[in-house]
Amino acid sequence: MVKVGIVGLTGCSGCQCEILNCQDALLKLLTLVDFALFPLAKDGEFDGELDLLFVEGSVSTFLDKEKLLKLREKAKILVAVGSCACYGGVQAQRNDEAELEQMIREVYGKWELPFELFKPSPLSDFVEVDYFLPGCPVDKKQFVYTVASLLNGVKPFFPKLPVCHECKLSENECLLLKGVPCQGPVSYAGCGAPCTAKGVGCQGCRGDCDFPNHQEMLSLLTQRGLSYEDAVKFLKVFRGNSFKVRGLNEKGA
Amino acid sequence: MEFHIDRAKVLPKANLWELLEGLKKRYKLIAPVKEGEKFAFREISDVSSVELNYTRTILPPKKFLLPYRRERFSYDPETMEFKSSFKAEEQVIFGIHSCDLHGISILDSIHLKENPDPRYLEVRRKTILIGISCFPDEYCFCLSTGTAFPDGANWDLFLTDVGPDYFVSIGSPKGDEIVLTFKHLFREIEKEDLELYKRSTAKKKRAFNEENLPDLERISQLIELEYDSPVWEEEAKRCLGCGTCTNTCPTCFCYTSVDVPDLTGKEVKRIEFITSCQYPYYSLVAGEHYFKPTRTSRFRHRYYHKFVGYPYQIEKLGCVGCGRCTAECPAGISMVKTIKRLRGVDEKELREVTE
Numbered sequence: 001m002v003k004v005g006i007v008g009l010t011g012c013s014g015c016q017c018e019i020l021n022c023q024d025a026l027l028k029l030l031t032l033v034d035f036a037l038f039p040l041a042k043d044g045e046f047d048g049e050l051d052l053l054f055v056e057g058s059v060s061t062f063l064d065k066e067k068l069l070k071l072r073e074k075a076k077i078l079v080a081v082g083s084c085a086c087y088g089g090v091q092a093q094r095n096d097e098a099e100l101e102q103m104i105r106e107v108y109g110k111w112e113l114p115f116e117l118f119k120p121s122p123l124s125d126f127v128e129v130d131y132f133l134p135g136c137p138v139d140k141k142q143f144v145y146t147v148a149s150l151l152n153g154v155k156p157f158f159p160k161l162p163v164c165h166e167c168k169l170s171e172n173e174c175l176l177l178k179g180v181p182c183q184g185p186v187s188y189a190g191c192g193a194p195c196t197a198k199g200v201g202c203q204g205c206r207g208d209c210d211f212p213n214h215q216e217m218l219s220l221l222t223q224r225g226l227s228y229e230d231a232v233k234f235l236k237v238f239r240g241n242s243f244k245v246r247g248l249n250e251k252g253a
Numbered sequence: 254m255e256f257h258i259d260r261a262k263v264l265p266k267a268n269l270w271e272l273l274e275g276l277k278k279r280y281k282l283i284a285p286v287k288e289g290e291k292f293a294f295r296e297i298s299d300v301s302s303v304e305l306n307y308t309r310t311i312l313p314p315k316k317f318l319l320p321y322r323r324e325r326f327s328y329d330p331e332t333m334e335f336k337s338s339f340k341a342e343e344q345v346i347f348g349i350h351s352c353d354l355h356g357i358s359i360l361d362s363i364h365l366k367e368n369p370d371p372r373y374l375e376v377r378r379k380t381i382l383i384g385i386s387c388f389p390d391e392y393c394f395c396l397s398t399g400t401a402f403p404d405g406a407n408w409d410l411f412l413t414d415v416g417p418d419y420f421v422s423i424g425s426p427k428g429d430e431i432v433l434t435f436k437h438l439f440r441e442i443e444k445e446d447l448e449l450y451k452r453s454t455a456k457k458k459r460a461f462n463e464e465n466l467p468d469l470e471r472i473s474q475l476i477e478l479e480y481d482s483p484v485w486e487e488e489a490k491r492c493l494g495c496g497t498c499t500n501t502c503p504t505c506f507c508y509t510s511v512d513v514p515d516l517t518g519k520e521v522k523r524i525e526f527i528t529s530c531q532y533p534y535y536s537l538v539a540g541e542h543y544f545k546p547t548r549t550s551r552f553r554h555r556y557y558h559k560f561v562g563y564p565y566q567i568e569k570l571g572c573v574g575c576g577r578c579t580a581e582c583p584a585g586i587s588m589v590k591t592i593k594r595l596r597g598v599d600e601k602e603l604r605e606v607t608e
Contacts, residue, residue: 028516145513152518157511159534164495168581169321169527171311173289174497176583185493185583210533213493213548216584 002151004029005037005050006081007071009064010120011057011089015082016040018137019054025144032151050075052150056138058084058091059126062116072127077150079131080123081143083238086134087207091120092240093233122241131156136205136238139191160188162209163202167193175201181224181234186212205238214245260429263446264412264419268438273300273347275435280381281344283317285310294346303348308390309577313353313503314346315360318376321500325510325523339372345381349408352393352575354384355400356503358407362567363506381427384411385419386453388460392576394589397466400573402454415449467592472560472570475595480553484594489552491584496529498555498578498586504563504571507535530554556591 008016020026020041029035037046037053053075059065072078080086088095100119101111123129131150133142142158149156163184168174175182175196182201184193188209196202214235221231236243264272276282277300284303285292292307294314328335349357364373384403395401403411409428412419421439423429432439479485499505510525528535531551536544545551563571572588579587 025516032516144516148514148516148518151516152514154512154514159509159528159532161528161532161534162493162495164493164497164583165500165529165532168311168495168497168500171288171293173291173311174581174583177581178290185495209494211494211548216491216493220583 001034002032002051003036003049004033004147005046005053005071005075006035006041007037007039007053007055007067009055009057009068009085009123010060010091011082011084013040013056014137015056015085015135018140019081019143022140022144025140025147029147048074051077052147053078054081055079055085055123056081058088058120059123060091060118060120062118065118065126068123068126077130078123078127079133079146079150080129081133082138083134083136083205083207084120085123085129086132087239088120088122088241089136090237090240092122093236093238095119095241096243120241132158134188134206135191141192142190158190160208160210162212163187163189163191163193163196163206165189166191167196167202170197172197175199176220176224179224181221181226181231183217183235185220186214186217186235203237204235207239207242208246212246218245260423261442262421262423262432262439263442264421264439266418269305269412269419270300272435272438273297273303275438276345276347276431279343281342282347283314283344284347294348305348305385307348308387309350309392309575309580311577311581312501313356313575313577314349315353315356315503317344317346318357318360318380319373319506319527322524322526325525327520327522329519330514330521331519341372341375341379343379345383347383347385349382349384350387350575351384351403351411352395352398352400352573353503354382354403354408354411355395355398355405355573356575357382358405359504359563359567359569359571359573360506361407362569363504366567381431382408382410383428384408386411386413386457388457389465390576391462391465392580393461393574394466394576395574396458396461397469398570398572398574401457413450413453415446415453418446418449420446420450420453465589467589468596469560469570469592472592473564475592476556476560479595482595484591485553486549488586488591488594489547489549491586492531492548492552493584494531494533494548494551495583496531497581497583498588499529499531500527501577501581503573503575503577504559505529509535530558556588 006016006019035042053071059068083089105111133146146156166189167184170193180201183204184196184202186209187202187204188206190206218231222228282297283294284297285307286295286302287304292304292310294310297303324338326335326337364370406424408424410431411422411424423432507528508525509528510523512521512523514521533543545554559571563569
C-alpha cells in the first residue's frame with residue numbers, strides 16, 4: 001500500500017484541517033493508501049519510508065528544519081501544502097523590513113534564546129519540493145486532484161492563470177471596477193474565486209500568477225484609495241518573502 | 254392592402270409575459286436578469302425576473318452553447334472504453350441583443366463551416382434564439398462593425414421595441430412555429446407598424462456618439478500595416494493579462510483540455526475549459542518555449558485574430574462591437590481607443606494636424 005504522510009511545521013494547521021474536511025475523498029483514500037504519518041489525526045510514531053509526503057507550514061525554528069530535512073530523505077515525493085509551506089505565509093510578509101535580531105528582541109525581549117530561530121521561510125529554501133499547492137487554506141478539490149494524479153502516476157497540471165479567469169467565468173461583478181481593492185489580476189487561480197464572489201477583494205493568498213503586472217496592479221490600487229506603501233504591503237501579505245515589483249521590463253512580461 | 258413583409262408579426266407588449274410563460278413550459282428558458290449592478294443570462298424560474306432593458310450582460314449567451322467547462326468524455330485507462338455524458342437540452346435563449354446574435358453567427362461559422370463539431374451542431378439544433386432591440390451606451394460600437402441590427406438567418410425571432418408593441422421579425426421556420434403555437438398573442442402588421450419599425454431603427458442609429466465609434470474601414474490592412482507601431486507596447490503596459498477581454502468576448506472560442514483521473518485510476522475524465530491568448534501559458538510549448546513571449550505580443554495577438562485572423566477564416570470581422578472587453582477591463586483599456594490610436598486620430602494628433 002502507498003504510504004502517505006501529512007505533517008505540519010509552523011502554521012495554523014488550517015490546511016491539515018481542510019484535508020480532513022475532504023470527507024468523501026478520505027473515505028475512498030483509506031481503502032487505497034496507508035496514512036502512515038498524520039500526527040494531527042492519528043496516534044503513533046512512524047519512522048519508515050514514505051511514498052507521498054504533504055508538508056504544511058513554514059520553517060521558522062531549528063525543530064522545523066530538522067524535521068523537514070529528515071522527512072525529505074524518507075519521502076519519494078514532497079508536496080508543499082498551503083501558502084506558508086509554499087511562500088512563507090503571512091508570517092513572512094515583513095521579512096524584508098527588519099533583521100532577525102530586531103524581530104526576536106521585539107517579541108521575546110532578548111536576543112539570546114535556548115533554541116535557534118529563522119525568519120519564516122518556505123520549504124524550498126531548505127529542501128527540494130516536487131509540487132506546490134498554495135492557498136490559505138489549500139483548496140480541497142486541488143488536494144484531491146493532486147492525490148488522484150500522483151497515485152496514478154500522472155503529473156498534476158496547474159496552469160498559473162490569474163484569479164480573474166475563474167472570477168469572470170463565475171460572472172461576478174468586477175470588484176476593481178466597483179472601486180474595491182482586489183488582487184485578482186495578479187494572483188494565481190485555482191481557488192474558484194470564492195472571496196470575490198462574496199464581494200471581498202482577492203487577497204492573493206495563492207501567490208503570483210504567471211508574469212504578473214505588479215506595476216499596473218499597484219497603480220490600480222492607488223487609484224482606489226490606497227497609498228503606494230499600503231498597496232505594496234497589501235500585495236506582500238501572502239507574497240512576503242519572494243515579493244518584488246514585477247512589470248513590463250522582464251522576460252515574458 | 255398587402256404588405257410584402259410576411260415574415261413579421263406584432264406582439265403587443267402586454268402579451269410578452271404570457272409568451273415567456275408559454276416558452277418556459279415547453280423549453281429551458283434562458284434570459285437576462287439583473288444581478289447587483291450588472292446583468293447576466295440565467296435559467297429562468299420566474300418570468301417576472303426577466304430584464305428587458307439592459308445594456309450588456311457580463312458574459313455573452315455563448316456560455317449556453319459552449320459551456321466554459323465541459324467534459325468531452327471519460328475513459329477507463331485499462332480497457333480504453335470511452336463514455337460520453339453529453340446531452341443537449343431543448344432551450345430558448347430570450348432577450349439577445351443584435352451584437353450577440355452576430356456573435357453566435359460567427360461561432361456558427363467557426364464550428365460548423367469546416368469539420369462541423371457534432372456537439373455544437375446538436376446544441377444549436379436544440380436552441381431557439383429570440384433577440385430584442387436595444388440602445389447603445391458609451392462602450393457600444395456595433396454600428397461600426399455592422400452588427401447593430403439582426404441579419405442573416407441564424408436567429409429565430411427578433412423583437413424590436415416600437416412603443417406600445419414589439420415588431421417581431423421571423424428569422425427561421427422555428428420562429429414561425431413559435432408564432433403559430435402562440436398565434437393568439439400576435440397580430441398581423443399594419444402600415445403604421447412598419448413606419449414605427451423604421452423610425453425605431455433610425456432612432457437607434459442616431460443614438461450613437463461619433464466619438465465612441467472606431468473607423469473600421471480596411472481594418473485588416475491597418476492592423477497589418479501597424480504591426481510595428483509603438484501603440485501596441487504603450488497600451489500593453491497597462492494590460493494585466495487577466496483574460497477578461499477574451500473571457501467576456503462573444504466570439505472567442507479557444508479552449509484547452511486536461512485529463513483528470515479519479516482516486517482509483519479507473520475513470521479518467523477529459524475536461525475542456527476555456528482559456529485566453531492573454532495568458533503566457535496559452536502559447537507555452539515543450540521545452541518551456543513561449544510563442545507569445547511578451548505582453549505586447551499577446552496584446553497585439555488579440556487584435557490580430559479579431560481583425561485579421563477571422564476575416565481570413567470566415568470572411569467576417571471577429572468583433573461585433575458589444576463593448577464587453579472595454580466595459581469589463583479592470584485597467585480600462587479600450588478597443589476603440591487602441592484602434593483610433595493606430596489610425597493616428599486620437600485627439601492630440603488630430604489637434605496637431607489641424608493647428
